Amino acid sequence: MPALEQLEVEFTKAWADPGFHQELDxxxxxxxxxxxxxxxxxxxxxxxxxxxxxxxxDLAHTGAHKINNTMGQALLTKRMGKRRVIAETGAGQHGxxxxxxxxxxxxxxVVYMGEKDIERQALNVHRMxxxxxxxxxxxxxxxxxxxxxxxxxxxxxSSVDGTHYIIGSVVGPHPFPWMVRELQxxxxxxLLEQMDGSSPHRPVPDVIVACVGGGSNAMGVFYPYAGSGVxxxxxxxxxxxxxxxxHGASLVAGSPGVIHGSMTYLLQDDQGQILEAHSISAGLDxxxxxxxxxxxxxxxxxxxxxxxxxxAVEAVHLLASIEGIIPALxxxxxxxxxxxxxxxxxxxxxxxxxxxxxxxxxQQIVDAE
Amino acid sequence: MSRERLTELFAECRAEGRAAxxxxxxxxxxxxxxxxxxxxxxxxxxxxxxxxxxxxADPLMDGPTIQAAGERALAAGSGxxxxxxxxxxxxxxxxxxxxxxxxxxxILRMGIEVxxxxxxxxxxxxxxxxxxxxxxxxxxxxAFEARGIGLVLFVAPTTTEQRLSRVLKADPPxxxxxxxLGVTGVRTTASxxxxxxxxxxxxxxxxxxxAGVGISTPDQARAAASDADGxxxxxxxxxxxLLANDVGEAEELLRIAIxxxxxxxxxxx
Ligand SMILES: Cc1ncc(COP(=O)(O)O)c(C=O)c1O
Numbered sequence: 001m002p003a004l005e006q007l008e009v010e011f012t013k014a015w016a017d018p019g020f021h022q023e024l025d026x027x028x029x030x031x032x033x034x035x036x037x038x039x040x041x042x043x044x045x046x047x048x049x050x051x052x053x054x055x056x057x058d059l060a061h062t063g064a065h066k067i068n069n070t071m072g073q074a075l076l077t078k079r080m081g082k083r084r085v086i087a088e089t090g091a092g093q094h095g096x097x098x099x100x101x102x103x104x105x106x107x108x109x110v111v112y113m114g115e116k117d118i119e120r121q122a123l124n125v126h127r128m129x130x131x132x133x134x135x136x137x138x139x140x141x142x143x144x145x146x147x148x149x150x151x152x153x154x155x156x157x158s159s160v161d162g163t164h165y166i167i168g169s170v171v172g173p174h175p176f177p178w179m180v181r182e183l184q185x186x187x188x189x190x191l192l193e194q195m196d197g198s199s200p201h202r203p204v205p206d207v208i209v210a211c212v213g214g215g216s217n218a219m220g221v222f223y224p225y226a227g228s229g230v231x232x233x234x235x236x237x238x239x240x241x242x243x244x245x246x247h248g249a250s251l252v253a254g255s256p257g258v259i260h261g262s263m264t265y266l267l268q269d270d271q272g273q274i275l276e277a278h279s280i281s282a283g284l285d286x287x288x289x290x291x292x293x294x295x296x297x298x299x300x301x302x303x304x305x306x307x308x309x310x311x312a313v314e315a316v317h318l319l320a321s322i323e324g325i326i327p328a329l330x331x332x333x334x335x336x337x338x339x340x341x342x343x344x345x346x347x348x349x350x351x352x353x354x355x356x357x358x359x360x361x362x363q364q365i366v367d368a369e
Numbered sequence: 370m371s372r373e374r375l376t377e378l379f380a381e382c383r384a385e386g387r388a389a390x391x392x393x394x395x396x397x398x399x400x401x402x403x404x405x406x407x408x409x410x411x412x413x414x415x416x417x418x419x420x421x422x423x424x425x426a427d428p429l430m431d432g433p434t435i436q437a438a439g440e441r442a443l444a445a446g447s448g449x450x451x452x453x454x455x456x457x458x459x460x461x462x463x464x465x466x467x468x469x470x471x472x473x474x475x476i477l478r479m480g481i482e483v484x485x486x487x488x489x490x491x492x493x494x495x496x497x498x499x500x501x502x503x504x505x506x507x508x509x510x511x512a513f514e515a516r517g518i519g520l521v522l523f524v525a526p527t528t529t530e531q532r533l534s535r536v537l538k539a540d541p542p543x544x545x546x547x548x549x550l551g552v553t554g555v556r557t558t559a560s561x562x563x564x565x566x567x568x569x570x571x572x573x574x575x576x577x578x579x580a581g582v583g584i585s586t587p588d589q590a591r592a593a594a595s596d597a598d599g600x601x602x603x604x605x606x607x608x609x610x611l612l613a614n615d616v617g618e619a620e621e622l623l624r625i626a627i628x629x630x631x632x633x634x635x636x637x638x
Contacts, residue, residue, distance in 0.1 A: 001502070001527075002527045002528065002529055002532070003527070005529075140433075140436055140440075141426070141427070146427065150427055150429055153429055154429065154430075154432070154551070154552045157430070157550060157551050157552060158549075158550045158551025158552070160527070160550075256477075257474045257477055257478060258472075258473045258474045258477060258500070259427070259474065260429070261429075261500065266474075268474065268478065270478070271448050271449040271450060271475060271478060271479070272449060272474045272475030272476070272477065272478030272479065273425065273426040273443070273448065273449075273475070274426045274427045274474065275426075
């Protein structure tokens with residue numbers, strides 16, 4: 001597609017332009033609140049017998065790492081002279097982050113969101129509307145993230161002249177996975193400085209753990225550490241359990257194929273029909289994953305594991321009750337793996353990329369109990 | 370060589386001074402058992418060939434009508450395997466050249482060679498892969514050509530000259546001229562892109578150009594037919610099949626629509 005080629009050229013130029021970086025860095029510092037802190041979870045560390053640090057992406061403006069990507073792409077939109085932005089969202093965090101960037105820069109914004117997600121992430125729907133964004137319900141398929149991505153792509157094929165598609169993760173056709181990774185790698189770059197081994201309070205991590213939906217927060221924190229010898233662990237959604245067939249674990253339980261314009265691990269049947277994913281967390285409820293994670297898996301650079309709905313909910317309660325932090329259900333998958341593996345992690349310095357805060361999930365969790 | 374059946378069709382139509390009418394229909398509607406008779410009815414009513422759509426769970430390039438048709442067909446038991454089985458019956462019972470329309474993933478899953486064997490074995494003439502860009506197409510083209518079938522490639526108003534030349538170099542059995550940017554579906558206005566698309570291709574090549582996407586009414590078909598070698602009508606026909614109460618009614622709606630379209634692609638007498 002010529003639009004993708006144009007985008008590749010535009011982002012390449014912008015990314016090589018110190019002026020673009022200056023503008024983005026200023027916004028990330030003053031508007032988003034970067035760098036996000038690293039916090040040592042002392043009580044949980046004691047409980048688990050590990051040295052646990054949280055990279056606090058939940059403290060970024062709008063409450064998740066998604067804004068790192070949307071600020072960059074919204075600036076790129078302005079640079080390309082486009083006035084309209086579209087996006088897809090699952091948990092609504094990417095939708096809110098896009099709506100926020102568009103409000104700030106005076107861009108028109110339409111967000112596609114699956115019907116089912118509109119229901120389970122209602123708070124974020126209200127936030128997007130308050131920010132001046134039109135939320136378009138997507139009724140096809142299961143009404144979740146995959147369908148929202150498809151709807152946004154269908155919009156974009158006819159609107160590409162004046163519209164930029166701000167994709168929310170390291171998925172989709174090239175150049176999106178690369179561009180989103182470049183915009184998210186600020187997480188890992190900050191962490192490298194924050195935990196550089198220069199004092200006992202800043203040990204170099206042994207293990208870094210992040211949840212994987214499309215894979216953007218994980219890619220953001222992993223990428224600067226790739227090949228460094230630090231043990232990188234990506235946690236996918238096991239939903240009702242891998243054996244139930246209702247999950248979102250494309251890397252752990254899927255097979256290679258093509259989804260949304262990239263060749264990657266995905267959930268499919270024996271005739272190549274894409275299967276519906278399932279996860280309690282809307283942000284992990286996707287049958288594909290970013291292609292670079294597939295590369296990491298095939299080359300043994302990252303370990304990929306999975307955590308069930310139930311284990312994730314338990315982890316939300318755990319962090320809330322002993323650290324005073326309510327994590328997003330997505331991020332709770334990563335924490336749940338750490339608690340489950342505490343024995344094998346004993347004595348190690350572990351960093352949890354706390355990708356987002358859980359306000360959006362409170363209603364859903366309370367309703368389910 | 371089944372690809373040649375397409376070549377013959379376009380030569381015949383050019384000699385008659387008209388465009389070929391090549392309807393799209395999702396295979397397996399209203400049920401796998403009743404699907405072939407819809408194609409037969411369309412052939413009898415004046416269709417010159419078919420785009421046989423394999424139902425797919427996530428059809429990125431399709432609008433709401435063909436998405437719904439895919440979901441309905443899958444629920445009724447159609448799919449890649451069933452679709453390819455029915456394809457053979459459609460080719461034999463209609464006697465018309467058929468092109469399979471599908472997406473990349475099911476082909477990769479089956480294996481490109483096996484898929485090509487199945488399509489050629491069914492007697493079809495070509496394949497359209499909606500989400501396959503020409504840069505990734507070489508292995509497909511090789512496998513198809515070895516079996517005498519062709520890979521149809523797209524040209525859109527946004528296609529650059531550089532890409533156009535790559536498309537033409539790949540020697541497709543015909544070029545799918547995208548009349549309207551965007552996904553498949555009914556549009557209310559007539560496309561203005563076809564004349565310029567056809568003349569852009571003609572500057573380099575005599576390969577047939579078939580116009581599709583957003584063509585649904587006889588007026589739109591007539592306009593496209595005055596420049597293009599063929600016209601694809603999809604969503605408007607599929608919609609009728611989805612609305613019909615039973616296969617008899619679906620057949621009747623198709624006969625009426627195809628009759629009108631078949632007149633529209635011929636010059637007025
Ligand atoms: C807080 C949070 N974490 C993680 C994700 C999953 O996305 P990704 O894997 O791209 O980081 C989401 C997606 O909505 C999210 O909101």
